[in-house]
Amino acid sequence: MSAAAESTHLSSLGKGDSLHQQVLASFPLCDITEDDLTQNPQLCKLLATLSQHVDRTGLTAPLKTELDKAEQKLQNQRRHWLRSESLNKGLQEMIQDHCIRKHHATIPPDQNMFYETMEKCLLVSQCIRQLDPSSTTHQDQPSILGLSTQQVMELMPLEKNVHRMKQGLPVELEKHLKKKCLSLLSYYQPEWENESEGLKTIKLSHLSAQMDKEKKRAQSVKETCRESTVLLQRQTQLYLSELIKCIQLLQSLILDHRLRIQTDLDRKKLDYFEGKFELVLQKIKTEMVEIQLDTYTVDSLSAHRKIREKLGSELKACQVEKQSVEVKLASFKILGKEFEALAEEYSRLWQEIEMKTWALKEFTQYSNK
Structure with missing residues (x-):
């Protein structure tokens, strides 16, 4: 039953090259090639079966679900933190802008009171956050400088000033954020800087969607580049393997050709050296004959012949004398x-x-x- 089910499952995935391509596409992060799958069919079957239970990153479906939930929860907490942090940064920037304006122009007293109250409230909130950074802080933890939350709360401005600041804060914050958004719009599209306020506001309403669209396009391009990089690496490995095979084939052809022509080459070299040796030998004999002809002329040959005859006759006489002396010596030895x-x-x-x-x-x- 299991074998039949597995064969049915594999037949549904594809056969031959199509199965290999599907396996490679299902596991783009694995450093495997089509040759590896061809040489190891059992590994190919295992990966084909495994691809039905995991995604492209190697995670199973339950683990992927839990990861998505954790990622969503993290995104929500990050969004909440970014919201509060951006609000805090915006308020700090508003206070800094007010301090800069005080040095260049005269500010009405109500605005001074507004920003002073807001600055004090921010300082008190920051101090309280430092004294009690989280809800999990242990009760026995020593306080900073011996201060408590109630003591810091006593530094808050007057209630009426705080109430007046809270009423005017949304309008001022909206103006500040709108100014920052318009600055961002001018930075993003410098040609819109000279447009009217209303047109900038309309374009600003579409800026978020446009930036989100471009972000998705950048992510898509990034993903395409990553897939192209993986494909390029795979093609490079395939190219290198094929190049190595071609080099090995070329080496074998060169070796076979060299062995085949080596015998003919050696035979031709042997014939050449034999002919050269015969030529040198004949030249030596010719030189010897020329030397003999130059040395032994007709007169010298007749003189040598006479000398040879005289020396031969003297040699015979000496041999006769030697024999007679030997006979005498033999007779003397008898005495x-x-x-x-x-x-x-x-x-x-x-x-x-x-x-x-x-x-x-x-x-x-x-x-x-």
Whole structure:
């Protein structure tokens, strides 16, 4: 039953891309993309089911109702506070304007009495508010400077002056507020400053609605900008993901192309180096032949040939002499050690004879000179 109900519910939401778009539209604050929903279908189903119980901000219907009630209550209390605060500020401004006018012009005594009475009443009310700021103040709390509310109330002006001030206050307050509204109108629309008083009053009556309209338009533009920002962020993420995929595909294509042409490139390089090696080898052989031709001419070759023949004949004679000497040495070795000592003595005497012969020859040459 539950599976059938869930399938029926999901079919009512949409299928494929439409379901993904509805889920993304239901949760604009979630940092998820359509690829995430495609790769996680169970998460998509969960969010689609959850979207029927929560709003775009993620609040459930009961919680949203309680929040709206609390917000309305807060707005009412804020409106009440703003009303009293704006009234208090208006009265303070009226007193300040009166003080400024006293320094520039002569004020009638009744107006002086009016504003003095109003200033004293405001000061007394402020002091009372400081002594008892709320209804939840504890009774045992020490008072400020030892004062009580009754003591402060004794500073109130005379009853008749207060009564007269209260009767004239609405008119004066209306004039002051009208002056401020006209100043606001001139600031909001400077081209209306030179209009007549009646026309300004008529336009002033429509100023609140016009400002409320522009406020709603500004909020609508703000909401549109926020939705555009979310959409832009989502499109940026999608663009970056697609760009990464394109880069990966390009890298794979470059790698495959490089591997495919690397063999041909290596073979061509090998053929080039083989041809270059053969060329260098032939050049070396040519240089060697040129060097031989420059070194060995026809005359030098015949002379070398004669020298070679003479050296060959001398080598043969030396080899024959060597063989005869070896035969003699072999016969001498048969005689033993006594003949070896005699041979050494003979060799020594022969060397002395050669030295003396050389010395005699040299002496004879120098004597003849």
